[in-house]
Amino acid sequence: MASIYNDIRAALETHLSNVSGVPSVAYENVSFEPTTGTSFLQVMFLPTERRPAVRGLNPQQRYQGVFSILVHTPEGKGPKEADDYANILLEAFEATTDISFTNSNLETINVSIDYAERQQGILDSPWYYVRVDIGWYIYK
């Protein structure tokens, strides 16, 4: 069912909210005013595929996509802080991790992590940011 996207997003965002040692999170389409000089994470839920996993009638679907986390730290203070946060996130979303989530209808899903990787740091004044991409998939 199409609402599975709500559950996948909720699973990933809930998992992130339980990670300790990272700054506050700016969620999509939620008002967030970053304070210059204070680090924050910005998340993006990027579904890329919905395909029948098998042939035949009413096949199970494979959903996949990326949960991108942009780690923003203050510019001019070196890469360490962003690197440290990125390391925490890579560990929290390590490949082969299964993330379980139960929705309000008491249906439980398990989102599997396919990969977790980071990109190079980029200066975007007044921030220095590192992108951490979490590749996910689920059969439903």
Add this chain to the structure above:
Amino acid sequence: MSMQTTIKVNKSLDDKMKMLEGLIEEKVKDQLEYVANYATVVSPVDTGAYVTSFSYAIGAGRPRGKSSANRPKANREEAVSKGRGNLYSDINKLDLSNVDKVTLRNGSPHAKAVEKKYSVFTKVRNKFGG
């Protein structure tokens, strides 16, 4: 006394191998066109500079790149179609007979800013690998 054997080359087999090579090359071109369609469709369009700055290349090469400065707003469908056309043109010029990698690039000066906001390459990598 030396020994020898003569192997008859099967002309028919040679023809079949050539046919298979042709089929595989077509399949690769189809996949590159699929990637081109996806990358241009998920791209944002304002002036059209970004979506028309994609290029395919084998190895190093000067990527296509346009600045959005002083450009008027573009029609989305036209800009996407032009961007896709650029990539199709690149595909037709590529010699795919002996390569294992083709690189998709965007040489517009604001490509990093677009990636931060719209994650175009992140989505392409997730969907098609790379």
